[in-house]
Amino acid sequence: SWMGYWRPRIAKSVPIPRSNFRILNPELVRHTAFDLVKFPTHGGRNYKNVPTMGAISIVAALSVCDMVSVAGFGYDPNRPDSRVHYYEDMKMDTAFVLSTHDIYGEKQFLRDLVKYGIIKDLTGGIMK
Numbered sequence: 001s002w003m004g005y006w007r008p009r010i011a012k013s014v015p016i017p018r019s020n021f022r023i024l025n026p027e028l029v030r031h032t033a034f035d036l037v038k039f040p041t042h043g044g045r046n047y048k049n050v051p052t053m054g055a056i057s058i059v060a061a062l063s064v065c066d067m068v069s070v071a072g073f074g075y076d077p078n079r080p081d082s083r084v085h086y087y088e089d090m091k092m093d094t095a096f097v098l099s100t101h102d103i104y105g106e107k108q109f110l111r112d113l114v115k116y117g118i119i120k121d122l123t124g125g126i127m128k
Helices: 026-036 053-064 092-098 103-115
Strands: none
Touching (some): 026 053, 053 103
């Protein structure tokens, strides 16, 4: 019932017909996290165990597409004041400290995908 890309609360309704609504398979999230990015399988309260939607989307695309190219990927810890996403003001230093994502693990995963020619990085941010 609210509009916008992201809000810190759960929507009360979704303005599309149920037939157009898709649910992400939790197995894809698990596979990305533990089999590909190699997150630890145990940890405490602050344990980083959720892959980013970007990594999950790349894995999903690789499962159905012959060729996958990406643009705008790549977290740069050397630029702590840069924005994490184009649609919000969160800075890189905050993402590295507070996030439930393993930014370093995902960065290495994405670098390997580019290095071995599995995906093409159109903007060059992954290898920085």
